[in-house]
Amino acid sequence: MPPPRKFVSAREVAERAGVSRSAVSRAFTPGASVSEDTRRRVLEAATALGYHVNHLARGLSLKESGIVCLVGSELGTPYRASLVKAMTQAAQDAGKVAMVINTDRSDESVSAALRQALHYRADASIILSGMPDKSITRLCLENGQRIVLINRDDDQDGPLRINLRDGEAARCALTAFLRAGCRRLAFANSEAGTPSLMARERGFLAAAAAIGLPVTVERFGPSVYESGRELARRLLTARVRPDAVFCATDLIACGFLDAARHEFGLAVPEDLCVTGFDDIEQASWSSYSLTTFAQPVAEIAREAFAWLRLAPEEAARRPAAVELEARMVWRRTVRGRPPAARAAARAAVEA
Amino acid sequence: MPPPRKFVSAREVAERAGVSRSAVSRAFTPGASVSEDTRRRVLEAATALGYHVNHLARGLSLKESGIVCLVGSELGTPYRASLVKAMTQAAQDAGKVAMVINTDRSDESVSAALRQALHYRADASIILSGMPDKSITRLCLENGQRIVLINRDDDQDGPLRINLRDGEAARCALTAFLRAGCRRLAFANSEAGTPSLMARERGFLAAAAAIGLPVTVERFGPSVYESGRELARRLLTARVRPDAVFCATDLIACGFLDAARHEFGLAVPEDLCVTGFDDIEQASWSSYSLTTFAQPVAEIAREAFAWLRLAPEEAARRPAAVELEARMVWRRTVRGRPPAARAAARAAVEA
DNA sequence: TTGTAAGCGTTATCAG
């Protein structure tokens, strides 16, 4: 059953190069002291034999496996896929390699994934969705495994928490709606109830409440396109039809937009203003031209790996949470202009 | 620099459980002979201590690491992302774990990825894009690493090759166009020149040639949405405007559709019939309702892992290539009805 | 700079 495999090992390389095993090891270790001559001889023998350092064995001696675990659900979804791509790329750039583990919505499956990370002695785990059990998190931490939580809004410390300022984005959306003359506000959310989704909802409600405006909130299904359509059906047949809706994600917004236009014959942004969140690629497609808030995916990946690169004590000394801005991307589903464009227009008039 | 990590090892578990190290090992080995009593004692001690079998070490003794490498480029793209998702899931279902490696378009980067797979003693590598160097492929094979090539259309054997019947799909598209009354055919392709893209193009041209119809082919840029828009601009301003275009991928088709409608004011399918390829999720969104051909992603993953599950000699005995059908998905960018619907309609009339 | 030897955590073999 176990397939017969015969990898060439350092010993064979050593023999062929006429040196000792350690010399071979050193030849492949960046800062080691080897004479240029032996290094060359070793490298020659190695390529001739097709030798590749066994990272499994190396991870055994060293205390680093070079593996970073990416765990999350709905990895086929545009936003998640872009995150996976950015993370795997960042891992490679950091000289590591990413192991990706799919989870379903259950927190149990997240714990199972973390257990897998432990099995492979991953140097770190990056969690894109769900919440691991406290106990398994502690176990990882105790074993020297670093943990990064993306948009998880957790309060335990030890892990690095990277979050977006969802509330600020919500306020921003509200301002844009107001300036567009909208007053009948709605928030279209899924029933997933993840921290960031809820933060957006709360932020929007709070901002509206601050100026005494009510918000109709509707929640339905998972965070997918179809839910957006259904949410549109519910919201747009209500007795008082909203004239501005903040969709919790772009996927929802796309579905909402399609239903609003094709099923209700509404013109956006004339009859209705809409914003999304994430800035997935499709948001920029001309059928949508969705005004939305960008997940700073590259920046998230950069922050995560910058922290991972730090020595453990150093990392422990740093604040364990970083907050990033979700920049508003103005396109064409909200009437009016972005502040910058307004400033430019004003300048033009004055000139 | 190397972070101080102290994982609990089998020895500590053994001590606590009052058994030998080998007993611990056996307790975690499915078919091993251990008394129910010791197994329970071991398991208890293990959970109490937070012990997790070290798969790095296990991979060292066994000749299997349990790692499957997924290598490909543009992993954030809808089709690729769905493939990654399906593959990582299939890996987990098969009791393995997926390591994903990003490549750019260069074949050199694919070889580098394969080298990485070698480093980690991956049991198999699944290649989603690009072509590895023959020599590195041979090296992997010699080292007992199985290789699966997805839509790569290669002729070397050793790897399992999973391909779609692109030509058949192309013929299918042509038939649909013809039945819709279209005669001015075009093929919109990217400049990527990947095997499957070219196979679709060749297939379409061949089918058209067989009945004496010319096809305008235009190629531009990478296989992305924007390229589709540009291809539309080129094709739709031509002296004789096509009335049917086969886009090499759905992404291209979406761009093409958007430009055709929003920039040229064309009605689809009335003025123009369009088909895509892949059946990405967006193809089903109502702004597109794209008639297309589905990549049988789940089936591809299933085939890949079914083959990987086979013992090496068994796998060697099997045909090393499997061809899958890209089923046509009828939506609304081609006039007319699918064969099944026509048959049903005929039956209704007769009744 | 180089080689020798010990150790990393498993599993497989072989006695008992």
Next chain:
DNA sequence: CTGATAACGCTTACAA
């Protein structure tokens, strides 16, 4: 069923 012991392939003091 159980326990010692020898690999597995690497890194890294330690000594030369």
